Amino acid sequence: MTLTVWHYYNTDGQVAGLQTLADSFEADHPGVTVKFQYVPVEQMTTKAVTAAGAKKGPDVLVFGASGTYSLAQAGAIEPMESWWDGFADKDQFPEGVMQTVDGELYGVQGYVNLLGLWYNQDLLDQLGAEVPTTIPEMENTMAKAVAAGKQGITLTGKPGLESQWQGFPWFTSAGFSYGDPEAAPMAQTYSMLQDWTAKGYLSKEAATWDQAVPFQQFAAGNSVFAANGNWQIGAAAEATFTYGVAPLPITSEGGVLLGGEVQNVGAFSEHKELAQEFLEDTFFSVDGELTLLDSFGSIPARADAASSSKISDDPLLSTFVDIVQKQGRPSPSPQVPSKNVNTVETLVGDYWSKAVAGQGTPDALADELMDQLVPLLQD
CATH class of the missing domain: 3.40.190.10 (Periplasmic binding protein-like II)
Structure with missing residues (x-):
């Protein structure tokens, strides 16, 4: 079984970070292959909207927050409350990383820039x-x-x-x-x-x-x-x-404002439960967010990630994490x-x-x- 993930990361460090996430998930899920597909940032929304029009698309989308409305309107992504409400660790994420359209949750940022x-x-x-x-x-x-x-x-x-x-x-x-x-x-x-x-x-x-x-x-x-x-x-x-x-x-x-990419399951995924599990185990997990910290330089959104010595022992990182919790606001507003x-x-x-x-x-x-x-x- 192949799980497809669309993204627009192209630096060596970012690509290596994604592969680390894939290797970990595949090790815990024998028979599953995670396939990353690079889509240039300026093409991501258009490509996903076009695919949705043909009732196709990836299992997971990693996209810019400004594209949330267009992706939601096109049906490329769906509201995720029913899944998110059942996620045991949801309370670790501040309100500022929730991407909503007309009051419905359409994506969560596993990490932020600020x-x-x-x-x-x-x-x-x-x-x-x-x-x-x-x-x-x-x-x-x-x-x-x-x-x-x-x-x-x-x-x-x-x-x-x-x-x-x-x-x-x-x-x-x-x-x-x-x-x-x-x-x-x-x-x-x-x-x-x-x-x-x-x-x-x-x-x-x-x-x-x-x-x-x-x-x-x-x-x-x-x-x-x-x-x-x-x-x-x-x-x-x-x-x-x-x-x-x-x-x-x-x-x-x-x-x-809390920048950074948004994650959600693709509306036309044929493996939605597995895709949800992938996000929970990677972009939305402590280990996954710390992996992305190393490879992307981005700040984990999870409050409990601050307990990692990788962050708490680093005065710069720990300060940015504190800013997320105390001053962070959703982007877009x-x-x-x-x-x-x-x-x-x-x-x-x-x-x-x-x-x-x-x-x-x-x-x-x-x-x-x-x-x-x-x-x-x-x-």
Whole structure:
């Protein structure tokens, strides 16, 4: 019997990690072969939707969260409450990794990627500063860094989806919610950004930066802080200074979006129970998630995975796991109508970029955004 799994991982480490999962499952299930099929990320949703139209498809799909609505609407995946509710370990997973459409569960993220506040400990020591827990504390330290000839913070401001993800902690910290959108919190956030650029804390060039460039700036020792993710752990090892990571210094209203791929059984699988068992034993198990931590650099979603010495003994990993539990929010945001997710996230990211670049006053930018955003959130 062959179990097919569609995915879009293509690095050597990722491929090796998947094979480790397959070898373990096959060893426990004689006669079963796990077959992985690579589908380029930009083709995954279309290929799965097309297959569903012909009443075909894989046993397991590993897909991007933004494709959940399209896959659900096409019938490529089905609601999984009946199975998930019977999974003994379901309570180990935070609400933030549940992917829902119209209130029904269509996928779970076995692992996540997320943002934290990277800091240059050597520079903090030189400045006589502590790791900040509030935005005013961070701004005070950034002022000292600029006075010492360094940048305050690096982050992405590239138009589009990445900037919505980057901006979410900050504008939700100011009180913005997709469920009750108001201009004032966005204007406050844009004012903060433009204050940072005016004072030299943040480079206006960040308006064109993806996630890679700002971290290169940080790793080179040019900035005291970087708002960036767990996937930079490997890159951070190249730094010649002592560094660490902490939760972003946002208010209790703010949250960090949990990225990472979603898993579910294919609607047209001929081996649904076996496919469910595969996910429970691999992507949704402690051992499986720790395997993916090694090969993908992603953070386990399970709360009990934090008890592993692999994580608890590592200050960076343990901090990211703590952020998942305390600040993690579902991505995409459940308040955004599923069919408009890409449009909304692109729009919000574009205006974050405009604010960084100084393309308008905070109030004008916020009002322009609301004029376009509110109708999309009411559909």
